[in-house]
Structures are given as C-alpha cells and as structure tokens.
Amino acid sequence: MSFFDKIREGLKKTKQSAQNNVNAVLATFRTVDEDLLSELEDSLILADIGAETAMTTVDELRERSKLRNIHTKEDIKAELCDILCEKMKGDSALHLDTKPSVILVVGVNGVGKTTTIGKLGQKFVSEGKKVLFAAADTFRAAAADQLEVWAERCSADIVRHSEGADPSAVIFDAISAAKARGTDVVICDTAGRLHNKKNLMNELAKMNRVIERELPGASRETLLVIDATTGQNGVNQAESFNEACTLTGIVLTKLDGTAKGGIVINISSRLGVPVKFIGVGESADDLLEFDAKAFVEAFFE
Template sequence: MGFFDKLKKITTNLFGGFTEADEAFFEELEETLILADMGVDTATEAVEQLRQRVRKEKLQGQEEVRGALRDILVEMMEVGDTALDLSGAPAVVLFIGVNGVGKTTSIGKIGSQLKKEGKRVLFCAADTFRAAAADQLQIWAERAGCEIVRQHEGADPGAVLFDALQAAKARNVDVVLCDTAGRLHNKQNLMNELAKLSKIIDRECPGSSRETLLVLDATTGQNGLIQARTFQETAGLTGIVLTKLDGTAKGGIVVPIARELGVPVKFAGVGEGIDDLKPFDARAYAEAVL
C-alpha cells in the first residue's frame, strides 16, 4: 500500500466478519460505504455492481468478494489521465478552490516534486486578495527551490500572471504554478476571473499546455463534492488535488468525485511533509481503503 498506509480501512470490520455474500452483507456494505463519504448514489451503484458480479462469477470467498469490490471502485475512479499535461512549455497549472483547503501548500509540494524531476518551476502569486498569501507562497518557493513572481497585496491577478508568463519565457521555465484567490467561490466572479486569466495565457503563451486543478479538503466529505460540482460547472476542471486524507477524512469522497464529475484525482495528500502529496494511484488507494 505504501503511500496510502495512513488511510482508514473503511470495510475492515465488515470483511473481518465475512461469512457469505448474502443480502444482509450487501445491505451492511452499502451502509458502510455511505458512511465512508461515498454518497448514496455511488455506494448503491458499487454494491449493485458487486451483487451482479458475485452472482455471475459465483464468487464466494472473502478475498474474491473483496477483490471484486476493489476492481469496481478502481473502475469508477479511472476516468482520465492522472498525470499532469506539461507538454507545451511553459506549461501553466492554475490552482483553484476555496480558502483553507491547502492550495498554496499543494503548489509548494508539487513544485518540489517537479524540481526534483529536473524541471524549472516558477510560482505565480496571483492570490492577491488574502493577506500574506504571497508571503506564504514565497516561503514554499524557497523551501522547494523554485522561483516566484509576486506583486503587492491587492494587485490585479491578471497583471501578476502576465509578469509570470513573461518571466517564464525569458528564463526558459518549464512549468508555471499559479495560485488564485480562494474567495472567488461566487460563480460569476470565478468565471470572470478565470476567463481573464485564460485570455492572458492564450495571448502570451498560445502553445502552452494548461491544467486547472481544484484543491479539495477531504475532511469536508460530501460538501467537497458540492464544491467540486460548482467549480466544474464554472471552470472546466482537468483534475482534483485532494488534501488532508489523513486524520479525520474517511476517504470515500474520491470515488463519487471521479464517478459523477468525470474528473480524475491527480494528487492526494496524507500528511504535512513536503513529500506527503503524491500522484494519485486508484488501485493502491482502493487496496488501502479496503
């Protein structure tokens, strides 16, 4: 399991007392998955698929049934490429999400990984609304060994991004990681701001590859799914960064986000350390939670 060792094993007791895959087992499993933040729709579909597979393949033993459930969850989560598209330099990755979910921290950790892979990385401090946001990103830039472009608090985010893209082209930067304001959860404000940033990228770096990553706090459970729906409608997400899967997070929220939105989870965080945010692996994750 490795990286996901810290996740809570949500069905351990259920499978520990497994005798047979009867109706009582399926009912208890569905309840367990719902309580693990998978939501009613996803839990119901997973259990129905398992019920059909058990019947069709005549599965009986604990490991056979657990393995079938694991495969079903993996299939639900595998909805797209989990790797970042960094094909066109400078690649631009926008990080969006409400305040407090860990956007700035995620930029620092992903920047550190990319730097270790030999890429030249530039941070763009386009969250100019939150007090000390640029200072926080500056600390992470120094920690990760990455460059940063920032302006004064209250500056126009588009102007900061423009400066960052000019610097990226001049310095042969491979990847620009752009922080954005967490207060822009109002749909119209968010759409206007992201449209403006997109125009700047199109104009200044027309050949750049682009990612729009939503950072979500896993401990918010189903509220995280509601956030994800809103941002998907307004921003056209390419991926999810799921933070704080350690601690009180039940972890199941990954499955409905992928299944219902068709957006892959690209990174998952299970700790505070700079190396505790890793590329998401659906099979390793399913193994861990089961």
C-alpha cells in the first residue's frame, strides 16, 4: 500500500464525515459570499479543526477571494488546502545526528506511547540503526513487558528495572548501555499516570537532567503522543505538556479510529509544535511520517 493510500485509509472515517460536509457545502457553490464562508466554517469545526483555526482559515479565504478570482469549487478547495498547509508548516523531520541520540516519549495513559515506540524501533532498525528502548514507565510491570514484546519483534535492545523503580535510574542505565554498545537511538518510554502537573514537571525535569548530564550536546527529541479520538481534550493535554517540557514534535495516534482527523490541523496550528508522525493502526508499519500537504490533500480529496 502506498504512503498516500495509507493516509487515505487512515482518514477513511474522517473523510466520510468531513468530506461529505465540505463537499456538500461546495456543491452549492456559486460565489464566495458570507453564507458560503459560514457554512464552510461550520463544516471545518465539525471535523475538529477547532473554532479558532476554522475562523482564521475562513478569514484568510475571504481575503484571498478579494484578491484572486475564485470561480470554481476546485479553486476554493485549492485555496483551502493551501491555507491549512500554511497553518501546519513546521519541521516534521526527526533530528537524530549524534550517536547515541535520545527520544523521550511522553503523554497520558493509553494514548499509544509504547506502541509508537515499537513502531519507531521497527522503522529505525529497518534503516540499519541500533536501537535501545528504556522502559522508564515503571508504574506497573506490564508496561515493561509490553515494551519487551516490541523489542523482541523489531530486534531492539531493552533496559528495564523492576516495578516501581525510579524512571530516571532506568534512563541512566539505558544511556550507559547505549554508550557501551554503540547504540544509535535510545527511545525512552514514560508513565502517563502522573497525578498533577507539578508531579509531571518534576519527573520530566529529573529525566531531562539525567539525559543532559550523561549526554551533553546529544541530539534530543521530546515527542508528545496524543490520541486523535480524544478531540479537544487532546489539545488541553498538549498545552499542559508543552508547559512542563520543551516538546519537539507531536505524534497523533488512532487517526484510523476517528471521524475527526481535523484535530491534527488544530493541534499543530495552535501549539506551534510540528506533528512529526501519525498513527493509523496497531501494527508496526502503521506509523507514517507526517506530510502536511499529503495529509490535507487526503483530507479534502
């Protein structure tokens, strides 16, 4: 299945609703007037693009329609795609230039952190990289067991401690092992069960201190995983985590399970943190590098 087919397949539910809405609005197109703009705004909001983003999108469309001739619904679609791509611009690439480099994966419980780490491991190993997982979600033993299954599946190494251990100690050991073994990428799983923001900040700060101290100058990524099916709640989570640590990218999982794929546009335009990957299923190859243009095209196709 091609890359585009995968996005298309992953966005099937979104398209069944969003496309119908946007297309239904465009089907009645005669001219760009306030009726059309407000109907478009509503259909964008229904796809979870967010009220604010829908409003600024429509404002931009209004301005453009004054400057350019928009004659057909294809013209409008093209302008709409262009405006939404602009809102998502940002660097979607991972920057892992040092050996080892470190990816810290954060997010609330159940969003798909461990699964995403497994998928990333698979991707890096297939590129010929040596990967080590740090099982720093020590909250329950099952979390490390789950990561271990992925490690076996994709031939990555894993460092784990017993249940309840200090997550920063796991990361410390993982980095020592990575240095000794010539690992390319260390991917750290974390617990999503932190009770409050202060707790979360302290824990993340401690892990970051360990990485900083043990690997000064190393390439780092901090990826926030968000479940696309949680809608507005996902935006709130992103805002909290963005305050607690410096995020370098977002992974939006479970796009295959939602009719509201517009959340991708909402989150990346609101936070100014680029979406780097999208998850469209549970298996190892269901993680796609994010491409704003391909995404928007599939969205409005």
